[in-house]
Amino acid sequence: MELRHLRYFVAVAQELNFSRTAGRLYTSQPSLSEQIRNLELEIGFPLLIRTRRKVELTSAGVVFLEEAQQILKEVEVAMTRAAKAASQARESITLGFVPAAEVRIFPSVLPVFRASYPEVDIDLCSLTSEEQEVALSRGEIELGSMRGPVRAANFRSEVVLVEPFWIYLPLGHPLALVDCVSPADLDSLPAINIDPGYGRSIHDALAHYLSHHGVTVGHIYPSSNPLMSINLVAAGLGYTLLPAYAENFMPRDVISRPLSGDLPMSELLMVSPSDASASAPSTHHLLKLIRELGSPAVVC
Numbered sequence: 001m002e003l004r005h006l007r008y009f010v011a012v013a014q015e016l017n018f019s020r021t022a023g024r025l026y027t028s029q030p031s032l033s034e035q036i037r038n039l040e041l042e043i044g045f046p047l048l049i050r051t052r053r054k055v056e057l058t059s060a061g062v063v064f065l066e067e068a069q070q071i072l073k074e075v076e077v078a079m080t081r082a083a084k085a086a087s088q089a090r091e092s093i094t095l096g097f098v099p100a101a102e103v104r105i106f107p108s109v110l111p112v113f114r115a116s117y118p119e120v121d122i123d124l125c126s127l128t129s130e131e132q133e134v135a136l137s138r139g140e141i142e143l144g145s146m147r148g149p150v151r152a153a154n155f156r157s158e159v160v161l162v163e164p165f166w167i168y169l170p171l172g173h174p175l176a177l178v179d180c181v182s183p184a185d186l187d188s189l190p191a192i193n194i195d196p197g198y199g200r201s202i203h204d205a206l207a208h209y210l211s212h213h214g215v216t217v218g219h220i221y222p223s224s225n226p227l228m229s230i231n232l233v234a235a236g237l238g239y240t241l242l243p244a245y246a247e248n249f250m251p252r253d254v255i256s257r258p259l260s261g262d263l264p265m266s267e268l269l270m271v272s273p274s275d276a277s278a279s280a281p282s283t284h285h286l287l288k289l290i291r292e293l294g295s296p297a298v299v300c
Helices: 003-015 020-026 029-043 057-085 099-104 106-116 129-137 200-212 225-235 246-248 281-293
Strands: 048-050 055-059 091-097 121-124 143-146 155-170 191-194 220-223 239-243 254-257 264-271
Touching: 003 020, 003 029, 003 057, 020 029, 055 057, 091 099, 091 129, 091 281, 099 106, 099 155, 099 246, 099 264, 106 121, 106 281, 129 143, 129 264, 143 281, 155 200, 155 225, 155 246, 155 281, 191 200, 191 225, 200 239, 200 264, 220 225, 225 239, 225 246, 225 254, 239 246, 246 254, 264 281
Parallel strands: 091 121, 091 143, 191 220, 191 239
Antiparallel strands: 048 055, 143 264, 155 239, 155 254, 155 264
């Protein structure tokens, strides 16, 4: 069995259409069909049900798809790590991050670090907090800037940034006229909140703030990330609560206001493996700069 067989099968399983898949893979449809048939012959059972009208996965195909995707991911990781090991000419630090670090930490820290270690490359990986935990455990990144809580016991974490949540509103919203929005102002208004699968701490902060102050939500629109939340606010669907860093990417038709009451705060953590002695001096220096130069809290 060859990796291309797995890649072809995964692509067909995602599209459930041989014609579209062939175009996506820059191959002919007959050749693609033959590769899938060869794979099925080799493993000894059908993976797909083909008719003139549709393509479906068999029950075995559903299981095989999950395993094939995992194999391809592991191959990508192996290639990345091997390439890093093969390239001994330059040292590199792979750093996972969430948007707050990109806005509040990197602009002040990375130029200073580059001046001290011009020979060290910084590889940046935009990952959710949960994805960073997995990447750290696999050795795919050396440092992670993420939201808590950190579940793994073999990591050490420290708070490098604390900032308040602000409320983001469509331009022209009545609450734009007030200097600081109170919880009572939000009663019965529609809200936008991030899927907990992307950002549990941000999702829970809004839910806790509203619950703590007895605010009734008119309707909650789900969002998959902070930028989508801002875009839904711009579309006039409602307000959202996000850490203050989100001001850096809000469009003209969105405004922000501070909140009153029991103000929710957002913590950004810098996470690394517990065995700090195994880290290179450049990694220690980067952590030191993040502690010293990381943006301070922005208080209402």
